[in-house]
Amino acid sequence: MIKLLSHLAHLEITTPDVEASVRFYEQQMGLRVFAREEDKVYLRAWGDYYNYSLVISEAAEPGLAVMAWRTSSAEALEEAAKRVEAKGVDVTWIEKSPGHGRSFVFTGPYGHTMELFWEVEKYQADGEHASVFPDRPERRSQHAVSPRQLDHVTVAASDVRGFADWYSEVLGFRIMAYTVLDEAPVTVFSVITTNEKSHDLGVVLDGSDRPGRVNHIAFWVDSREELLQGADILMENGTPMEYGPSIHGIGEQSFLYFRDPSTLRVEVNTGGYRNYVPDWEPNVWTPSAGSNNLYRNGAMPMSMTESFPPSDAPSATEEGIHPDTREALLNPYAKQGRG
Numbered sequence: 001m002i003k004l005l006s007h008l009a010h011l012e013i014t015t016p017d018v019e020a021s022v023r024f025y026e027q028q029m030g031l032r033v034f035a036r037e038e039d040k041v042y043l044r045a046w047g048d049y050y051n052y053s054l055v056i057s058e059a060a061e062p063g064l065a066v067m068a069w070r071t072s073s074a075e076a077l078e079e080a081a082k083r084v085e086a087k088g089v090d091v092t093w094i095e096k097s098p099g100h101g102r103s104f105v106f107t108g109p110y111g112h113t114m115e116l117f118w119e120v121e122k123y124q125a126d127g128e129h130a131s132v133f134p135d136r137p138e139r140r141s142q143h144a145v146s147p148r149q150l151d152h153v154t155v156a157a158s159d160v161r162g163f164a165d166w167y168s169e170v171l172g173f174r175i176m177a178y179t180v181l182d183e184a185p186v187t188v189f190s191v192i193t194t195n196e197k198s199h200d201l202g203v204v205l206d207g208s209d210r211p212g213r214v215n216h217i218a219f220w221v222d223s224r225e226e227l228l229q230g231a232d233i234l235m236e237n238g239t240p241m242e243y244g245p246s247i248h249g250i251g252e253q254s255f256l257y258f259r260d261p262s263t264l265r266v267e268v269n270t271g272g273y274r275n276y277v278p279d280w281e282p283n284v285w286t287p288s289a290g291s292n293n294l295y296r297n298g299a300m301p302m303s304m305t306e307s308f309p310p311s312d313a314p315s316a317t318e319e320g321i322h323p324d325t326r327e328a329l330l331n332p333y334a335k336q337g338r339g
């Protein structure tokens, strides 16, 4: 199969209060508004190569409207559409969108809407925003947190392995790792990737009856020092840390998580391995091996299992699994603490 996808290009998130979210991403995170339309605001990080990486639109609840990926070529775009259609999934072509050319959208088997395109406008900074360095699309932000670029998105699905398999088979994502519970053969997490990073698409188990949910969106900073300073500055300016800073075992990225005004979870991350192995076989982790927390010493807060739009049933749980298993899932380090 030819390489179909090159990378995650942008995400469209929804919020009941667009202006509150825009203010947050501008003032707390250091993204910049690139353009506004009547019902959408387009934001960019200083190191994004295209015009924007985050689109904010209004809806009753927080959620993920679209995840958009750039293909590896014009041919790859056509091939990807054929492969999606061959699975019995409808594709809808759009001739032109802001900042990129012809694309198609489809909703995958677990309810997530994906858009794929090849032709794209490369961001060109004007005088005020131009960098002194040729490789940078824009000068580095003067803002304290200011991620360099969009990094990944982690969604929620009712069958983690089914999700990973579908996107691997149809669009060529490499499956890098799974997390399986210590107590039961339940796969609760997987990371899949279009490139050398551990993931640009993650998936957590969703026990709710709402398809197409998202667990978090993530942006990249260049160093752990910036990440730690970012956590400090966010705290000082009214944004509590939901989890971290710490290091994931899977992928070995440093991370921190917090919420935007819609309650959507945002991650800032950095570091981690680079893996180019084309026939990689996914490793299987357990929570007690440190899948989520490399140091195996920090319980993931229960709130981290919430996905969006909200549901009574948290993500990463499954109806009918044993209560001990459920507890282990929600609090994977409790057992170590007892031991």
Ligand SMILES: [Fe+2]
Binding pocket: 152, 154, 202, 216, 218, 267
């Ligand atoms: Fe993440």
